[in-house]
Amino acid sequence: MGEYLIKKVEVGPVRTNCYIVRKKDSRDAVVIDPGAEITVIRDALFKMDAACRVILLTHGHFDHILAVGDLKNANTLVGIHKHDEHFLTERDMFSAMLPYDPRPFEKADVLFDKEGSYKVGSFEFYVIPAPGHTKGSVCYIFDDIMFTGDTLFKNSIGRTDLYGDPQEMEKTLKMLYNLPGDYAVYPGHEGPTTLSDEKARNPYFAKYRVR
Template identity: 35%
Template sequence: MTKIKQLITGSIEENCYIIYQDETALIIDPGADFQKIKQTIEQLHVTPIAVLLTHCHYDHIGALEEIRSTYTIPVYVSSLEKDWLMSPVLNLSASLFNPIIARPAEYEFEMMKDYTLGGLEFRVVPTPGHSPGGVSFIFSDFVITGDALFKNSIGRSDLPFSRPSDLLQGINEQLFTLANEMHIYPGHGERSTIGQEKQFNPFFN
């Protein structure tokens, strides 16, 4: 059975997720607080095999290089944001005290593809708009939505390269077509369900 552990990281409370089954784990969006992530991995007695990125804004990649140097695992990212890892201007960290410059990702996602990594199965779907290469990961009974869909809200679309129309379209086409009981785990804030957001999210009502 696939399990999920949420970790709130960094000053703007980004959600990092550890998806695990048996002793194998995927790390999604290691935003900050590497020691917290490492301690949780040890407590769960799991071995990380890959990092998946929903998008490449600084608050989702702040602990990426520490993760890579500790566990020597590959990173998966949208091809539309592959260059953002190396660019503080693109990942919006240029004005921070410690701008983020990460190494290139090892793999680029294929959209609408089913992946199996270490026995963990998920589908990658495009949910751009907050950023051009935003993606969501659909597992058997939950979906990681990054900064696309939140509980009672959606991602910001006033940032460089954001497109509000793409954001709404991606949510409608890729997320709201899922089962109502599907849980959503967003990049910030509390979890919700597809049915709850279809009914109560003010951006769609």
């Protein structure tokens, strides 16, 4: 499947999926959503013989970002959508439940603001803004692989009642439904799926299906 090796580790109290995306022809790796448990993430990087060069965040909720400060070093670039950047330094409403909240961070290195191809470090990927679960939620596309964060899950979607906006989510879902082609989908929680399977079965896409 393309030019990348992908490994998932589940981290933290709400079992967030953290993905390591390593190039097959180099040690360079992207880590998507290092939410907690830096030792688990480091161990996975070690076993893949990978070096984290880029950290990409699908959105700013605590369970996706709290190991950024531990993982980042002088050779790491951090990217997030500009509308979720504030989560890097502001505690959110859930962090009071946490025994340990290692904020604040330094600023992000790259702020995404619109759909398109981005080059960060040696990686090229496509960013689709996907507001709804949070204002600055995005999907990242590497070849035919889509990382959907808490926007799209297998058979479900992310909640919009806390920081989210149901109307924005509706527009995002319609946009995802109308994307041409197919993608392997790696969500922010639970198991993988494909965009075509979700188009066919996800109840939140039902209204867009041709009857």
